[in-house]
Amino acid sequence: MRVLLKLALLVVVMVIMFGAGFVVSLGVGEAVDPTSLSERERSFTEQMRDVVLVGHFTIEGRESSDGNPERYEIESVTKVGENRWQFKTRLTYGNVDVTLPLTMPLLWAGDTPIVSITDFSIPTLGTFTSRVMFYDDRYAGSWQHGEYGGLMYGTITKR
Numbered sequence: 001m002r003v004l005l006k007l008a009l010l011v012v013v014m015v016i017m018f019g020a021g022f023v024v025s026l027g028v029g030e031a032v033d034p035t036s037l038s039e040r041e042r043s044f045t046e047q048m049r050d051v052v053l054v055g056h057f058t059i060e061g062r063e064s065s066d067g068n069p070e071r072y073e074i075e076s077v078t079k080v081g082e083n084r085w086q087f088k089t090r091l092t093y094g095n096v097d098v099t100l101p102l103t104m105p106l107l108w109a110g111d112t113p114i115v116s117i118t119d120f121s122i123p124t125l126g127t128f129t130s131r132v133m134f135y136d137d138r139y140a141g142s143w144q145h146g147e148y149g150g151l152m153y154g155t156i157t158k159r
Contacts, residue, residue, distance in 0.1 A: 031086075032079040040111050041079055044134070047156065048077040048087075053139055055154015070152065073159065075099075083107065109133070115141070 037045070051074050056067025075088040085106040090099045107114045115132040132141030132152065140153040 030080060032081070037079060040108065040113075043111075044113050045077055045079070047134070048074050050075060050159045051156050052159055053154055053156055055139065055152065057143070057152040058150035059148055060150045067151075067153070070154065 034042070034045075053070070053072040053074065055070055057070050058064070058067045073090040075090070077088075078086045080086050080103055083105045084103055086101055086103045088099070088101050104115065104117075107116050113134050115130065117131075118129050120128050120130075127145070129144040129149075130141060132139060132143075134156065137156050138154070139156060140151075142151055143149055
């Protein structure tokens with residue numbers, strides 16, 4: 001059970017970091033000229049600068065009343081293509097402490113950015129499906145890794 005929870009936490013962290021996916025690209029892409037960003041894109045880059053996502057995740061069929069704790073650090077988010085964004089992230093869990101620039105697609109529902117991945121392959125970790133939205137000072141979504149999945153939710157706070 002403990003190994004499963006560690007795997008689930010790692011999955012949730014990776015889902016947020018890797019976003020919506022067609023092709024895995026680690027740290028690839030040049031920043032789009034910031035003056036060409038729309039208002040919603042500028043707002044998102046400002047919202048996600050030097051933040052920590054602190055919340056909980058559940059494992060379907062094993063939910064606790066308050067979920068399992070999760071924490072993700074995001075240094076910055078930069079647009080690098082039409083629907084591609086680079087998330088500079090730090091993952092700290094157990095003896096894992098790694099900073100990764102991850103490039104991924106990002107979709108919009110009006111003024112709401114949404115990470116949307118389907119059968120997204122992450123080298124050495126496996127294949128994931130997830131939907132995570134960011135709105136105001138909160139994030140929420142669902143995740144799936146093989147036969148395990150659940151919900152995730154929390155707050156976005158400045159470091």
